[in-house]
Every structure is written in structure tokens, then in C-alpha cells.
Amino acid sequence: MTLSVIFIIISAILAVVVVIQLNRLVGFKHKERRLLRGITKERNATADLLKLSREVIASREKEREFLPYFIKYAIRSIKATGGALLLCGEDEYFYGCAVSGTFPPIKEVAAQIESQLLSHDKRHTEFIRGYRTKFKASDLKNSCGDRGFAYFQNTSPEWFPERFAKEAPRCLMAPIMLGEQIYGCIIVASKEDFDSHILSQNDGLFLIRLAEIASLCLEVIKDFRQRQEYEQQLQIAREEGMTQVSTGIIHNIGNAVTIAKLTANRLAEKILFAKEDRPAPLILGEILPRMKKELKAGQLEKFLKEDKIGQQYFDIMTELLSNIDENSTAASDMLKSLSDKLFHISEIIELQQQFVGELGTENMTKLSSVINSSITIFDESFNKRGFKINTDLKSEIPEVLIDPSMMTQVFINIIKNAVEAMAGENKSDKNYELKIKLTKETEDGKDYAVVEFSDNGPGIPKEIQDKIFEFGFSTKTQKNSSSRGIGLHFCLDCLKKYGGSILCKSQAGKGASFRVALPVRAETTAN
Numbered sequence: 351m352t353l354s355v356i357f358i359i360i361s362a363i364l365a366v367v368v369v370i371q372l373n374r375l376v377g378f379k380h381k382e383r384r385l386l387r388g389i390t391k392e393r394n395a396t397a398d399l400l401k402l403s404r405e406v407i408a409s410r411e412k413e414r415e416f417l418p419y420f421i422k423y424a425i426r427s428i429k430a431t432g433g434a435l436l437l438c439g440e441d442e443y444f445y446g447c448a449v450s451g452t453f454p455p456i457k458e459v460a461a462q463i464e465s466q467l468l469s470h471d472k473r474h475t476e477f478i479r480g481y482r483t484k485f486k487a488s489d490l491k492n493s494c495g496d497r498g499f500a501y502f503q504n505t506s507p508e509w510f511p512e513r514f515a516k517e518a519p520r521c522l523m524a525p526i527m528l529g530e531q532i533y534g535c536i537i538v539a540s541k542e543d544f545d546s547h548i549l550s551q552n553d554g555l556f557l558i559r560l561a562e563i564a565s566l567c568l569e570v571i572k573d574f575r576q577r578q579e580y581e582q583q584l585q586i587a588r589e590e591g592m593t594q595v596s597t598g599i600i601h602n603i604g605n606a607v608t609i610a611k612l613t614a615n616r617l618a619e620k621i622l623f624a625k626e627d628r629p630a631p632l633i634l635g636e637i638l639p640r641m642k643k644e645l646k647a648g649q650l651e652k653f654l655k656e657d658k659i660g661q662q663y664f665d666i667m668t669e670l671l672s673n674i675d676e677n678s679t680a681a682s683d684m685l686k687s688l689s690d691k692l693f694h695i696s697e698i699i700e701l702q703q704q705f706v707g708e709l710g711t712e713n714m715t716k717l718s719s720v721i722n723s724s725i726t727i728f729d730e731s732f733n734k735r736g737f738k739i740n741t742d743l744k745s746e747i748p749e750v751l752i753d754p755s756m757m758t759q760v761f762i763n764i765i766k767n768a769v770e771a772m773a774g775e776n777k778s779d780k781n782y783e784l785k786i787k788l789t790k791e792t793e794d795g796k797d798y799a800v801v802e803f804s805d806n807g808p809g810i811p812k813e814i815q816d817k818i819f820e821f822g823f824s825t826k827t828q829k830n831s832s833s834r835g836i837g838l839h840f841c842l843d844c845l846k847k848y849g850g851s852i853l854c855k856s857q858a859g860k861g862a863s864f865r866v867a868l869p870v871r872a873e874t875t876a877n
Contacts, residue, residue: 416571417564418448418475421536424560425451429547430538432471432518434478435526437534442486444535446478453539454517456483456510468517485509487532490525499524499554517541520549526561528568536561629670637663714749715757717799717868718788723754724761725786728769735773738783747790747799750868752848760844763837764803764864771807771862782806790870797870798850804863810856818854841866 421435432453436444446456449471455464456478467474489509493500500507502521506514514521518539526534538557540549641663644653653660725739732739765784772782785804790797810818821839838852845852849869856862 416567417534418450420560420564420567421448422450424536424557425538427560428522428538428549428553428556429540430522430549430553431540431546433536433538435534435536436483438487438532439482442488444483444485444487444490446481446483447475447534449474449478452517453537454511454514456514456537457481458511464513483509487525490523490532490535493523494525497554498558501549501551501554522549522554522557524554524557524561526568527565528572533565533568536564629674633667633670637667711755712751712753715752715754716749717747717757717801718743718745720752720754720757721761721786721788721801724758724765727758728762728765732769732784735769735782737769737772738781739786740783741786741788743786743788744790747788748797748870750799750848750870752868756844760841760866761801761803763841764866767837768803768805768807768862772805775808780806791867793867798867799870801866802863803866804861806861809858809860810854810862811858812856815854815856819852 417435417437421433424430425433430451432449432451434449434453434456435447437447439445449467451471452468453471453474455467455474459467467477485507490500493507500523502515502523504515504519506512507521507523519542521537521539523535523537525532526536536557538549538553540546542548640660641650641653644650644660654663655661721741721743725741768784772784783806785802787802787804789800789802791800792798819838819842842852845866845868851867853865853867854862855865
């Protein structure tokens with residue numbers, strides 16, 4: 351074989367190799383472009399759906415419209431002729447939610463109705479909404495398998511009418527997940543017309559991505575709504591706390607006014623005698639004039655010793671003066687009591703003005719004053735039930751940075767729970783009391799002002815002690831109870847704001863103790 355022939359053969363082989371490599375390169379480029387188009391498509395879909403979810407979050411009225419918007423967007427993105435969205439019910443069956451585009455009915459209907467539904471997607475949505483289909487979440491899982499979607503070509507899904515394939519010869523189905531549960535099902539369909547996009551299994555992969563993006567949007571919407579409801583409930587708790595403070599103030603004022611009125615009436619009874627019972631007219635108008643007359647006549651001694659009337663004068667005057675002295679002492683005590691009640695009323699009104707004035711304002715505050723305010727506001731409930739409050743408040747405890755009004759609500763919530771727990775047990779042979787102690791403690795090198803509220807009520811069962819601070823948890827199960835399980839959670843939330851904490855210790859039958867700790871600033875301690 352000549353060199354020229356060998357050269358020609360080698361050249362031919364090299365040409366083939368080059369052609370193969372060029373084809374591979376072209377194929378790689380084609381795949382790369384297709385991959386980039388797919389990535390761009392998914393990114394655009396993500397951006398569009400997130401924009402839609404933002405609009406939904408911004409307006410409560412649009413929340414129900416997210417899924418109908420989503421199915422419209424999915425059809426437009428995949429270029430399908432129509433689609434439907436179903437929601438999974440508690441019984442795991444799918445229920446109709448929304449239809450978009452030209453989509454055949456998924457239940458048996460007359461030909462005339464089918465024609466109307468095919469041409470009016472809004473009417474079709476109204477028709478399908480709430481309809482229970484013939485398949486469940488488990489059926490969809492089995493059909494999708496490991497691929498994550500189900501693809502039907504020239505055949506109807508077994509749960510749909512046979513006529514379905516006539517109008518939708520190609521159909522894709524994929525689940526919409528929410529957490530680990532199937533939330534819904536998205537179905538898209540297409541015809542095989544020359545001017546229509548014909549659905550393929552590649553579209554199934556994109557449909558899965560759309561369903562995943564929708565799941566994320568639904569999670570965001572759900573979390574936002576929960577957060578919004580949580581904040582609304584906390585606001586209600588704050589308002590209820592303010593109402594409790596106001597109610598306590600009004601009760602105390604009313605109680606003090608009632609006692610003051612009774613005291614004033616009794617004082618008036620002591621001072622304003624009936625005319626015939628007044629001692630002064632008797633002494634000044636009868637006894638002393640008669641004694642002066644007898645003295646002038648030189649008969650005073652004989653009158654006082656021998657006259658039947660004169661013999662009674664000293665006893666009468668002694669009794670009258672004793673009565674005057676007793677009434678004066680009683681009147682003095684009543685005046686002091688009246689003065690105390692009026693001062694108490696003034697103190698409560700001043701406290702109420704202070705409460706309103708400080709609301710929303712953070713100041714360096716002595717916790718002892720906040721505790722005393724809480725007791726003053728709530729002591730009517732203790733007095734009415736015969737319960738006692740014993741306090742041990744160290745005056746040298748440093749100030750803490752808090753909103754005094756909000757902290758008053760925190761302490762009132764704890765005191766209120768103690769009162770209700772003791773009143774609920776209500777054993778006749780038990781002397782109920784609440785002990786409140788204020789101390790300073792050091793933990794991990796930090797100083798804390800610590801308030802302990804300890805009652806001798808029934809206590810809190812061990813199995814629920816870890817739950818009492820959870821939002822919405824309540825031990826009050828009575829039908830007439832207005833508790834929504836927010837009070838102690840509000841306390842925890844408020845204390846966290848200031849870097850504080852609240853802990854509960856309890857033993858069944860031996861009462862409960864709540865420990866509130868608030869950090870003391872270093873510069874405050876130094877002072």
C-alpha cells in the first residue's frame with residue numbers, strides 16, 4: 351500500500367472523527383440551550399408566581415383567588431389548551447376548585463352541557479367547584495409513581511369519563527404538596543391540532559416544577575396568615591389586659607366609694623341626733639340653769655343630796671358626757687376611715703392616669719412599684735374571696751428597662767391565674783394565699799431582678815406544665831370561659847422583648863410558682 355493511499359485513509363478517518371465530534375458538540379450546544387431555556391423558563395415561572403403570592407399576601411380578599419390564578423398561569427406557561435385544579439379533602443378524595451381554558455368535564459354530563467362548559471371556563475369553575483371526584487390522593491400517587499407526574503395519551507384517566515380523551519387526547523397530572531401531605535392536583539390537557547402545542551412527557555417535568563413553586567407560595571401565604579392571626583390574637587390579649595386593668599380600677603373605685611358612702615352615713619347618724627336625744631340642750635337648757643338657781647338660793651347641796659331630781663343630775667351628766675365621748679371617738683375613727691377611702695380612690699385614679707400615660711413608653715423602673723400597682727388594681731378579687739397576699743419586696747433591687755404598663759399586664763395575668771386556680775379548688779378548710787417575692791439573682795455572670803409568684807392552690811398537672819406558655823393552649827374548658835390560651839403566652843412574648851424569661855414550677859395539690867426574671871443593666875447595678 352502506497353503512502354498516498356495510507357494518507358487518504360487516515361484523512362478519511364480523521365474527517366469522520368471530526369464530523370462525529372462536531373455533531374457531538376452541536377448536540378451538546380443544543381442540549382445546553384435547551385437546558386438554559388428550561389432554567390430560564392423555571393426562573394420566570396418562579397418570579398411570576400412569587401409576584402402573585404405577594405399580591406395575595408397584600409390583600410386578604412385575593413387569597414382565595416391564588417389557585418385559580420395559578421392554573422391560568424400554568425396553562426399559559428405550558429401552552430396547554432386547558433386545565434383544572436382540584437383540592438384534596440379530609441377524606442383524601444379530590445374536590446373541584448377551578449378550571450381555565452378549554453377543558454373537558456371530569457364527570458358525566460349531557461352533550462349540550464359539555465359544550466357550554468368547554469366554551470365558558472368561569473361557568474365550568476362554578477360547575478366543578480366542590481364536586482367530589484372518583485379518585486383519592488393514593489390513586490394519584492400510584493399513577494405518578496417515581497416520575498412525580500402522570501401522562502396520558504389518547505386515553506382518559508380511569509376516573510374520568512371516556513369522552514375526556516376526545517377533547518383532551520394528551521393530559522398531564524401532578525400533585526401539589528403542602529409539607530408531607532398532598533394539598534391538591536393540577537391537570538393540564540392539549541389537543542393534537544397542528545396549531546396547538548402538543549403536550550409531552552418533557553412538559554410533565556416542568557409541571558412538577560410549577561407545582562413545587564405553587565407549594566412554596568402556599569406555604570408563604572399560610573405562614574403569613576398564621577403570623578397575622580397570631581399578631582391579632584396578641585393584640586386582643588393586650589387589649590384584654592388593658593380591660594382587666596381598667597376593670598380592676600373601676601371595681602376598686604366602686605368598692606371604695608361604697609364604703610366611703612356607708613361611713614359617711616354612719617358618721618351622720620352619730621352626729622345628727624334627734625332633737626330630744628341631744629345631750630347639749632338637756633345639760634345647757636335644764637341641768638345647769640337649775641343648778642345655778644339652787645346655788646344662788648344656797649340650796650345646791652341640799653338639792654343634789656335630797657331632791658329626787660337633783661340626786662340624778664350627776665348620773666345623767668356622766669352618762670351624757672360618756673355618750674358624747676364615745677360618739678366623738680367613733681366619729682373620729684369614721685372620719686379617718688373616710689379619709690383613707692378617699693385617699694385610696696385618689697390613689698387608684700392617679701394609678702389609672704399613670705397607666706394610660708405610660709402605655710407604650712419604656713423607662714427605667716423599679717419592679718416593686720409595678721408589683722404594688724398590680725396588687726392595688728387586683729386586690730378587690732382577693733378581698734372578695736378572703737384570700738391573702740403576702741409580699742417580700744426588696745427595695746434595693748435595681749431598676750429595669752421596661753414598659754411599666756405592659757409589665758403591669760404581665761403581673762396581673764399571673765395574679766389573675768392564681769386567683770382563678772385557688773377559687774376553682776375552693777376548699778373550706780384551706781387558707782389561700784399568694785406570696786410575691788422580689789430579689790436579685792446572678793446567673794452566668796449577669797444580674798437579674800427576679801419576681802416569684804407562689805400560690806397554695808391545686809397546682810398544675812405535670813403533663814401540661816410544658817404547654818401552658820404555648821399560643822392557644824388553655825386549661826379552662828368551661829363553656830362560659832372566655833379564655834383563648836393567650837394570657838401566659840402574652841407574658842412570655844412580652845418578657846422576651848426585654849431579654850427576660852418566665853418559668854413555672856408546680857406540684858399537684860401544693861400550688862404553683864411562676865418565676866419572672868428581667869435583666870438588670872450593668873450601669874444600673876454600678877449605681
